[in-house]
Amino acid sequence: MTTPSSSSLPASRLITELQSFGVRLADPRAGAPSRRGGAGPSDHKAMTVDGRTVMVPVHTAGAFSSPYIAEPPGADGASLVRRDGVAMGRVTFPRQPRFHALQTMDGIPYSKIAVLHGADVLATTVLQTCIRYQSRTKTCQFCSIGQSLAAGRTIARKTPEQLAEVARAAVLLDGVRHMVMTTGTPATPDRGAAILCESAAAVKAAVDLPIQGQCEPPDDDRWFARLRDAGIDTLGMHLEAVTPEVRARIMPGKASVPLERYYSAFEAAVPVFGRGQVSTYILAGLGDSREAILAMAERLIGMGVYPFVVPFVPVSGTPLEDHPAPPPAFMHDLLSAVGGMLKRAGMRASDSKAGCGKCGACSALSLFED
């Protein structure tokens, strides 16, 4: 008999296939509720493959026609995944976290303040509005930060007190082990760094939880020491796309911060946070070639920056909802090449103190570091 954690495809292969194609769910109620809209992985559901929790698209147009279907979970909680009728592996679904059922004294559900990502990450978007999201011509074409706000599934501004309260509960009730704090970009030169500082300080005063802050490069490098001193352990400054042409096309507003500023910000931030504790998100499948992404990854690793390469997911309701996800073979080849670079450089996701690289639910990259 096959155990729930075993799969007939190697885990790295099954994960890249599921993240590229998405999966149809025979029982949509299985596991914790999926997310629609918002920053980070949306239109996804958390699933565990060979002991590793990953985010798999379930609400995208591609997922509705995916060749993969997950059968209803059996008595052991495991669900058989088939492709064209052939069993390809088994997945389990993480349970709904306990803290999601709580609310603040003034009646705001904790799940509108922060949610569980992956297996053990508390994730929040401190500021759910963004200067880049104000007009169709400026918005990042892949982003759905405003959708969950418009649908009432989150609140626009999470106060430091609210974040501290939810973080404490998530640690005590659900054993979360690190926290990701991202933010929409405000119309201030710090580009969100000040909001992250006050939020991190409040969380750290309430509970001992490693925190990754994520924002655009601030105007002044002195913000990096302020972020660290406030309690931010690792910092993500996300390129998303790596060539000027793709940046200008996919994220015309954010591309107004040139690549050169990202490079200088990485150079200033690595000595503050440490090698491998500064990272960037690279969305593969938006038009950057394999060679361009690998050249950028090599440059970043040389600077001590962890390049978290993730397959692009076309989120419903965004301008890119009909853009194809990258083919699994492209992702497999790309991730194995980046994984090889990381291995040679001795940089590992597991050495990161907090954040997306450590979580790894949105990309199989760390499986290729071994």
Ligand code: SF4
């Ligand atoms: S990799 Fe980052 S965005 Fe993805 S689930 Fe983990 S914490 Fe969330």
